[in-house]
Amino acid sequence: MKFVDSHCHINFPDLAQDIDGLLQRMQQYDVSHALCVAVNLPELQSVLDLAARYDNIYASVGVHPDYEDTPEPSVEQLVQLAQTPKVVAIGETGLDYFRLTGDLEWQRERFRTHIRAAREVNLPLIIHTRASSEDTIRIMREEGADQVGGVMHCFTESWEVAQQAMDLGFYISLSGIVTFKKAEELKDVARKMPLDRLLIETDSPYLAPMPHRGKQNQPAWVRHVAEHIAELKDLSLQSVADATTDNFFKLFHRAK
Template sequence: MPFVDSHCHINFPDLANQADLLLKQMADNQVSHALCVSVSLPEWPGVIEMAERYPNIYASVGVHPDYEDTPEPSVEQLIELAQHPKVIAIGETGLDYYRLTGDLEWQRERFRTHIRAAKSCGKPLIIHTRAAAEDTLRIMREEGACEVGGVMHCFTESWAVAEAAIAENFHISFSGIVTFKNAVELKEVARRTPLERMLIETDSPYLAPVPFRGKMNHPALVKHVAEHIADLRETTVDAIATATTANFFNLFRAARP
């Protein structure tokens, strides 16, 4: 069964200039599809260009919470861009209190804008949360994010947060971080997350899994995330691949063949 990388940034310069090689490596490692995720509107044309060039690459549209000095999206703008047939999700969006300090109300308002756009166009959300789980879950509930569901990407929070997100109709996505030796709590989350609510990702070019930690990450390496989770759960890699690939296409319905 093939793997799917549910979150990558292959439009970033270090990867975009070797895109043909990346796609070959994906094929060689049984990675059938990848979702190239938007982080800002100025960079979105590069995201959609990648999706248009390769039939097995999909795109999202959104503005990352870390991007402070960037054009602010409107609900209407996100909806309009999401009409492109290769756009299958809204995001990545969410809250990040780790890198930025001060009055972050603009982050919370941006997050609400994305949820409203997702509900209007009927496409799921890709949510980033770091050092902000309580507010992230609160806004998800207040804005009715459960109506479209989505994924808590590159998950690094506790089982309690995962359980709360699952109750809001969200999937939990594991990146190469789960393979790191010191990620003890996250490994327990990977053991406990229901298989039907699990996705895998690279978040490339960042966070390469063991044994490639510290090197540039790319979608072909997502299989190492699956292998580690299979070991944690004492099951087969094929079981993880089968479940996470099916989950991807069930969640991101616009990507269905």
């Protein structure tokens, strides 16, 4: 049995300083691989370095929608960076109307840039959406995101939004939030999700699952996410592990 953490930020300082211990705990919890996801260009090299150093770590390239005062990527720049070995996705990208307010057209343009780059290099997208699902889905449709597919990461939206994303060829990734007692709507999404469209993640160092809620998260604990999903769906842990691992390597086709 093995699990894959499809989204983490182990290049962030608090996790990077204990990277060897982090990888050992992954092994103890049967977590075979992890995808370290980029959030901006100035810190991108730390993501690429981890992927280059460790066989079981992959990388993405992108600029998170929450990062307002940061160098803006161009399609050409993202395409060039995507040629780096071990880069398997474009993102994290998307829209977030929760943390930032005002005229957010720059967010929408940045999102379009990432989709265009992904189409050019034929890599899947890692999409963040918060309080912005209508515009997120609309731009995905307008820019042809269905041509490359991807994942709606750390999904917290409704079943209707999940269906719209899956109709565009996207996977749905559930994080530790699904283990929280009050996350009833998300638990319902988990119950309804077809196994062949499901991924699991930690979003480390954030959102530690039960029974570690409130602590600094780590990729090893993605197993707890899988355990809770198996319980919600009345399935064996093995079946959830097999499906989510197979889905990861199917979606991120550069990963080996």
